[in-house]
Amino acid sequence: MSARTKYAVGVDIGGSNIKIGMVSQGGKIIYKHSIKTEPGEGPQKVIENINTGIHAVLNNTKVHIDGIGIGCPGTVDPEKGTVENPPNLHGWRKVNLSRTISMEFEKDVFLENDANAAAVGELIFGNGKKINSFILVTLGTGVGGGIVINRKLYRGEFGAAGEVGHITINYNGPQCKCGSYGCIEAYAGNQYLKERVRNELKNHPNSLLLKLIGYDFSLISPRKIQEAADKGDEFANFVIVDLGTKLGAAFASLSNVLDVSTYIIGGGVAGFGKPLFDSIKKSLTSRVMAPLKPRVKILSAKLKNDAGVKGASALVFHGY
Amino acid sequence: MSARTKYAVGVDIGGSNIKIGMVSQGGKIIYKHSIKTEPGEGPQKVIENINTGIHAVLNNTKVHIDGIGIGCPGTVDPEKGTVENPPNLHGWRKVNLSRTISMEFEKDVFLENDANAAAVGELIFGNGKKINSFILVTLGTGVGGGIVINRKLYRGEFGAAGEVGHITINYNGPQCKCGSYGCIEAYAGNQYLKERVRNELKNHPNSLLLKLIGYDFSLISPRKIQEAADKGDEFANFVIVDLGTKLGAAFASLSNVLDVSTYIIGGGVAGFGKPLFDSIKKSLTSRVMAPLKPRVKILSAKLKNDAGVKGASALVFHGY
Numbered sequence: 001m002s003a004r005t006k007y008a009v010g011v012d013i014g015g016s017n018i019k020i021g022m023v024s025q026g027g028k029i030i031y032k033h034s035i036k037t038e039p040g041e042g043p044q045k046v047i048e049n050i051n052t053g054i055h056a057v058l059n060n061t062k063v064h065i066d067g068i069g070i071g072c073p074g075t076v077d078p079e080k081g082t083v084e085n086p087p088n089l090h091g092w093r094k095v096n097l098s099r100t101i102s103m104e105f106e107k108d109v110f111l112e113n114d115a116n117a118a119a120v121g122e123l124i125f126g127n128g129k130k131i132n133s134f135i136l137v138t139l140g141t142g143v144g145g146g147i148v149i150n151r152k153l154y155r156g157e158f159g160a161a162g163e164v165g166h167i168t169i170n171y172n173g174p175q176c177k178c179g180s181y182g183c184i185e186a187y188a189g190n191q192y193l194k195e196r197v198r199n200e201l202k203n204h205p206n207s208l209l210l211k212l213i214g215y216d217f218s219l220i221s222p223r224k225i226q227e228a229a230d231k232g233d234e235f236a237n238f239v240i241v242d243l244g245t246k247l248g249a250a251f252a253s254l255s256n257v258l259d260v261s262t263y264i265i266g267g268g269v270a271g272f273g274k275p276l277f278d279s280i281k282k283s284l285t286s287r288v289m290a291p292l293k294p295r296v297k298i299l300s301a302k303l304k305n306d307a308g309v310k311g312a313s314a315l316v317f318h319g320y
Numbered sequence: 321m322s323a324r325t326k327y328a329v330g331v332d333i334g335g336s337n338i339k340i341g342m343v344s345q346g347g348k349i350i351y352k353h354s355i356k357t358e359p360g361e362g363p364q365k366v367i368e369n370i371n372t373g374i375h376a377v378l379n380n381t382k383v384h385i386d387g388i389g390i391g392c393p394g395t396v397d398p399e400k401g402t403v404e405n406p407p408n409l410h411g412w413r414k415v416n417l418s419r420t421i422s423m424e425f426e427k428d429v430f431l432e433n434d435a436n437a438a439a440v441g442e443l444i445f446g447n448g449k450k451i452n453s454f455i456l457v458t459l460g461t462g463v464g465g466g467i468v469i470n471r472k473l474y475r476g477e478f479g480a481a482g483e484v485g486h487i488t489i490n491y492n493g494p495q496c497k498c499g500s501y502g503c504i505e506a507y508a509g510n511q512y513l514k515e516r517v518r519n520e521l522k523n524h525p526n527s528l529l530l531k532l533i534g535y536d537f538s539l540i541s542p543r544k545i546q547e548a549a550d551k552g553d554e555f556a557n558f559v560i561v562d563l564g565t566k567l568g569a570a571f572a573s574l575s576n577v578l579d580v581s582t583y584i585i586g587g588g589v590a591g592f593g594k595p596l597f598d599s600i601k602k603s604l605t606s607r608v609m610a611p612l613k614p615r616v617k618i619l620s621a622k623l624k625n626d627a628g629v630k631g632a633s634a635l636v637f638h639g640y
Contacts, residue, residue, distance in 0.1 A: 075611050084611065133477045147577070149476075156469075156579020157453045160611050163576040168607070170502075171489045171569035180572060180607040182490075249491035252500060253573055256483040257467070259476020287488070287500040291395050291404070291480050 007063045008316035009054055011070040012114070012308030013046075015039055015088035020053040021306065022061045023313035027125035029306055031061045042091045051104050058105075067108035068101060069315035071117030071308055077159045081111050110315035114308065115162060116153055118301070119146025120318045121311025122264050126302035134262040135254060136301065137164055137247075139269035143185040149260065153318075165189070167250040184250035188243055190269060194220045197239055208233035222269045229275060240272045241279045248283020255284065261292045266301030273300070327383045328636035329374055331390040332434070332628030333366075335359055335408035340373040341626065342381045343633035347445035349626055351381045362411040371424050378425075387428035388421060389635035391437030391628055397479045401431050430635035434628065435482060436473055438621070439466025440638045441631025442584050443473075446622035454582040455574060456621065457484055457567075459589035463505040469580065473638070485509070487570040504570035508563055510589060514540045517559055528553035542589050549595060560592045561599045568603020575604065581612045586621030593620070
């Protein structure tokens with residue numbers, strides 16, 4: 001470990017586990033640790049667990065760190081260092097996470113919501129390294145987003161920017177768990193997608209997907225859909241292409257407003273790979289304003305495993 | 321005219337007329353001039369007309385100016401000073417307007433597309449004076465937009481940002497003249513709105529609107545719709561409320577992404593006034609993410625007549 005290499009601790013707060021890693025400036029995790037979140041025990045206990053985890057990583061590496069980066073669900077105010085109403089963490093309302101952790105370790109703490117941290121991860125370590133402006137979209141249970149403009153995270157007035165999942169594609173569409181209707185998340189979120197496939201499978205009795213799940217609808221998953229599509233199943237392929245068409249419609253609104261036309265796609269559903277990316281590109285290119293059409297680019301996220309920890313540590317190297 | 325008052329020339333390039341004004345730092349027009357655009361004669365002639373107009377204003381005022389601001393339709397690159405494919409101006413493709421005008425008058429030239437200039441006008445002289453971040457939306461033939469974030473115009477990667485009219489509210493909706501489907505402009509643009517009213521009026525034979533237009537469908541206009549609504553006509557009122565509901569859906573996508581929740585509405589259709597603004601507010605508040613709900617504000621633009629000239633001059637006072 002050269003004296004010149006810089007290090008940062010990255011903390012990824014999930015609903016089940018907190019993952020903590022010591023990450024080098026080059027994006028290598030030299031040590032990592034995982035600890036239960038215990039979200040039901042309230043903020044005090046979760047913070048205790050975060051501290052325990054960070055201490056474990058520091059004690060096992062003994063390197064000087066430039067700071068601690070934290071990616072957290074919920075509405076984050078990065079300047080004040082507060083987290084508000086994180087879903088899956090109970091009894092939080094508004095907690096000043098930065099100050100508490102900063103006092104424990106006497107280090108600068110950089111806090112962002114998890115999608116923003118993922119965007120900074122791609123910017124510093126991933127496929128955004130050479131791209132000035134892009135939108136990171138994570139396709140998972142929800143559809144999250146982080147906006148990078150001229151190599152800076154775009155946070156909005158109060159740090160709540162980048163809610164890509166809640167772009168409406170049909171104002172009369174199905175209700176989304178945010179309360180609105182026809183948000184892209186209400187089509188592309190994992191649960192919504194599975195439910196739709198479950199309903200439509202009934203009309204496709206010959207789909208290979210049925211065999212792959214052993215006719216057990218609870219086993220429908222992005223991975224199974226992808227497997228069926230890879231084997232040439234028409235219905236599974238339609239599901240993926242249709243998903244891309246809808247994502248492209250949401251991204252067109254975004255690109256027309258932001259004048260940004262590069263998307264980096266991560267998360268589980270991004271596993272659909274080339275067929276999904278091709279479909280997004282086709283839909284987005286056909287819908288976006290003329291000057292933007294030639295600039296549309298759909299890339300896959302480079303950070304896969306440990307994207308959360310790496311993204312969180314990238315916040316430190318990125319600075320404010 | 322005190323020696324301390326600053327002045328700027330504002331140039332508003334329209335499809336029929338070019339309006340030029342000498343505007344004080346306080347937003348007062350001390351002299352104005354209008355000249356035919358002659359858009360069919362090509363860029364050379366239009367630029368000649370702009371120059372003639374500016375000379376006329378300078379000769380009639382004899383004040384020192386800080387610069388010349390120009391608002392122009394089309395895709396503008398403010399840094400390079402170019403205008404690309406302005407609709408209604410023939411044979412332009414890409415013209416370096418800033419350099420040409422700057423050489424003629426040996427003054428700094430600040431060029432923006434007209435919606436962005438209108439946003440800066442509200443920021444410097446209008447209802448945005450005390451608001452850090454807002455979105456200016458002009459409701460007219462098209463639906464234009466300008467985004468102000470922390471008192472700076474948001475231009476995007478290549479100056480094409482703020483195309484609020486081309487936010488999709490229904491990916492399967494009516495085709496928009498941009499080529500996409502279900503853009504808010506394809507519902508709220510003047511032509512689309514009039515056509516829709518024309519079609520639906522047939523089902524409302526008792527609407528007061530029919531009497532107000534003397535049963536001549538070519539006379540349908542925002543003003544007539546407003547007049548009917550003011551007099552209690554149910555159908556006309558429905559048209560306005562429905563328009564607000566749809567605009568609110570488009571704005572929800574925008575607010576969720578940008579974390580900006582103040583809208584300043586200008587343009588002819590904004591004449592619908594309070595019933596429209598109330599409907600936008602109701603729809604936007606019901607659809608936007610929870611943390612933004614209490615912050616939603618819908619204001620009317622302060623600059624009405626001469627908004628183009630004032631907005632253009634404001635570019636000079638705003639600087640880059």
